[in-house]
Amino acid sequence: MADIAVIGAGMAGLSALQELAAAGHQVQVYDKSRGSGGRMATKALAGSGWDMGAQFLRAHSPDFAHQLSQWQQAGWIAPWSPTICRYENDCLTPSPDAVSRYVGVPRMTALSRGLLQSAAGFHPAVRISTVRFAEQRWQLQSDDGTHLASADALVISAPPAQSAALLENTVPPLAAHCRQQPMLPCWTLLISVQQPLAVTADAVFVRQGPLGWIARNSSKPGRSGAESWVIQASHTWSATHNDSPREAVQQMLLEAFCEVFKLDAISITGQWLHRWLYALPASTGNAEFLAAGGLPLAVCGDWCHHPSVEGAWHSGRRAGQYLNHYLATSSGHLQERI
Ligand SMILES: Cc1cc2nc3c(=O)[nH]c(=O)nc-3n(C[C@H](O)[C@H](O)[C@H](O)COP(=O)(O)OP(=O)(O)OC[C@H]3O[C@@H](n4cnc5c(N)ncnc54)[C@H](O)[C@@H]3O)c2cc1C
Incomplete structure (x- = not known):
């Protein structure tokens, strides 16, 4: 049994955790945020839990479909069957489809919390700033140089720029590769309204x-409180307004929302604007995960594979399987520890 550190409690890191814990390893998970889920985050506001990032999970592969059914059985996710429309050429038209969509219940983070049950420890609000491989062990340090932990093997599941910063001194070619993976931003506005919109x-x-997606958050299963909406700008618009003043962005997104539904005005009881700097990878990755030959290290995330929760899950799973194999077959100190 090995001690393993996972940096990042988003879907990729937690999927790696699942694989590694199932093989009997002791896994410690670290995340700089106060909660888990990464880009599957939930914002608690005005008595509601808003899905601030990923809106729903869907499966393209049989493996992920199987995984979704297991999570549903565990009670962590449930189907969401929204009435879907499309808005283009100034027209709002029904756009039904046969896609099976799932969401965490009662909020998206229910899934990450469920997955964390198999961790030996979860350390939120801990930003890892340096990783070093010395004397066959990974050493993890925080911003102020405090030594946080050591581990036999390491999973890094941060977005590419943040992964690159961690790898800079240890594996420079891998850091350089990460730096070449562009990510797209996304402005997201959350609002709750006094009266349900007709x-x-x-x-x-x-x-x-300006917009790319609108969802009635309160139409998802298990959400309580006043009617709430998630309004996401398109990636193109977000990129051109990356540095615009927050008040101006908020105003433009609200106006665009009213335009889609032809509303003169809405009475808002709560709102929150968030800018995802690294929302989605700009392209599909050409690897499932990244490894540095000879080191007990795997780097994973949606940006390695596919820009979706499913892509992150697949990447993390493959990273976990790789390390399980590495640890099972490596000789030397690990064998002695076992
Ligand atoms: C607005 C938005 C809408 C989306 N909608 C959908 C959707 O509907 N369906 C879908 O399938 N996908 C959607 N996605 C994409 C999906 O959310 C991501 O593909 C997936 O969640 C990425 O998971 P990940 O584990 O690769 O990365 P992340 O979720 O980003 O996890 C990385 C984690 O690493 C942590 N971290 C980074 N650096 C450090 C450090 N130095 N120390 C400690 N921790 C660190 C971060 O805090 C983060 O929690 C959406 C994304 C966004 C932003």
């Missing part, structure tokens, strides 16, 4: 103007 759509794919 609109039939629960979710809209927006194909014009």
